[in-house]
Amino acid sequence: MEINTSEQLAAVVKNAVQQQKITDMHTHLFSPNFDSLLHRGVDELLTYHYLVAEVMRWSDLPIEIFWQLTKSAQADHIWQKLFIEHSPVSEACRGVLTTLQGFGIDLRSRDLDAFRQIYAQYDAYSQVDKVLELAGVDHVVMTNDPFDEEERGIWLSGTKPDPRFHAALRLDPLLNDYAANKDKLHAWGYQVEDVWGEQTVREISRFLQDWIVRMNPLYMAVSLPPDFAFPEDSDRSRIIEHCILPVSRGKSIPFAMMIGVTRAVNPALRSAGDSLDKASLEPLAYMLRTYPHNKFMTTYLSRENQHELCVLGRKFRNLFVFGCWWFLNSPALIEEVTRMRFELLGLSVTPQHSDARVLDQLIYKWKHSKEIISMILLEKYKDILRTGWVLDCTEIERDVADLLHNNFWRFLDKSDRILS
Ligand code: RAT
Ligand code: ZN
Structure with missing residues (x-):
């Protein structure tokens, strides 16, 4: 159907974004059969590390005392300080409200215990079904760390994720803390040596390949500091050059780099204590240029x-640009970054990932981002319609499917996942 009026255009864009099922390409969620690794419910929502950082700006409690509280007591404290004593307008606070509302909870009572009881009716499986439906997400990419003892045990026991959940092999301990983790590799039967050489390359590569077989990951991933350099004289650089990149190319599994995090700027805050800084893009440019057959x-x-x-x-x-990561996942910045990407890269990106750590967050992360993606798409379509270009609604649906689903699978060469 050809689009003739701006009202029609607005309705088509809104509907297309609303209806399109999403592949969420980076989360910290787990398949429901991964036991306690999947976090869900009100207390987890309220103790999200974004909110721990925010509550400490109002709280009189020393952070050490806060960490000694039970999870529910931490949640009560955060609710009291950030929602009752002040209006919850920050993006992380608003996210809790959008999530509870989306879950069908009436917020007027402000009664946390009543909200807890509503969640108590669900087990992990029924809650996953409900939240994926409400969020419009059909594929979730996890973050899977073979150095995490609990997670490692689950994979080694042969557990396979629910088919909607896909693995991503996360390699921060290997790349960012090799010296501290080398002994673990040894203990697991990988004969890495103290001095870098052929045998160590072979053994780390074997470690990667074993975990690729075990997890069937869509990509390998790492988060990197702002001063990340490549190539350089460091274990990290050597592992990337001699192990990750050859395995990545050989197995056709892209290497994802999330760059710019300064870990533990305030260590007392634990996972809430990380910050950021600008990075140089030269290491990435070098990689793209030097390894044109790597993704x-x-x-x-x-x-x-x-x-x-x-x-x-x-x-x-060979570069796939994705998401508004972590401190960028806030409306003003999503709007700016998404508009810039559409103007410079057209629709060839994945504009957002949720980074959800709590299952229920999928509801708010996607609701808020979809509103902005819709708004910017509408603006861009209006601009081209003014030139006399004619758009058909199937073209808009195609574009939206690319952004929220197909571009990612296409980059991975997974043609069976691409929606026609
Ligand atoms: O956004 C977050 O929740 C961060 O804590 C990190 O997990 C970050 O997304 C990462 O993947 O390192
Ligand atoms: Zn993340």
């Missing part, structure tokens, strides 16, 4: 890096 997926944490990343994306088709 790279990248997102940067700093707002200042976004423009350079778009420009680099224009130069290299």
Whole structure:
């Protein structure tokens, strides 16, 4: 159907974004059969590390005392300070409200115990079904760390994820803390040596391949500091060059780099204590240029890096640009970054991932982002319609399917997942 009026256009865009099932390409969620690794419910929502950082700005409690509280007591404290004593307008606070509302909860009572009881009716499986339906998500990519003892045990026991959940092999301990983790590799039967050489390359590569067989990951991933350099004289650089990149190419599994995080700026805050800084894009440019047959997926944490990343994306088709990561996942910044990407890279990106750590967060992360993606798409379509270009609604549906689903699977060469 050809689109003739701006009202029609607005309705078609809104509907297309609303209806499109999403592949969420980076989360910290787990398949429901991964036991306690899947976090869900009100207390988890309220103790999300984004809110721990925020509550400490109002709280009189020393952080050490806060950490000694039970999870429910921490949630009560956060509810009291951030929702009752002050209006919950921050993005992380608003996210809790959108999530509870989306779950069908009436917020007027402000009664946390009543909200807890509503959640108590669900087990992990029924809650996954309900939340994926409400959020409009049909594929979830997890973050899977073979160095995490609990998670490792689950994989080693042969547990396979629910088919809607896909693995991503996360390699932070290997790449960012090799010296501290080398002994673990040894204990697991990988004969890495103290001095870097052929045998260590072989053994780390064997470790990667074993976990690829076990997890069947869609990509390998790492988060990196702002001063990440490549190539350089470091274990990280050697592992990337001699192990990750050859395995990534050989197995056709992209290497995802999430760049710009400064870990533990305030260590007392634990997972809430990380920050960010600008990075140089030269290491990425070097990789894209030097390894044209390797596929790279990248997102940067700093707002200042976004423009350079778009420009680099224009130069290299082996670079997949994705998401508004962590501190960028806030409406003002999503709007700016998404608009810039559409203007410089067209619709060849995945504009967002949720980074959800709590299952229920899928509801708010996607509701908020979809509103912004819709708004910017509408603006861009209006601009081209003004030139006399004619759009058909099937073209809009195609574009939206690309953004929220197909671009990712296409980059991975998984043609069976691409929606026609
Ligand atoms: O966004 C977050 O929740 C962060 O804590 C990190 O997990 C980050 O997304 C990462 O993947 O390292
Ligand atoms: Zn993450």
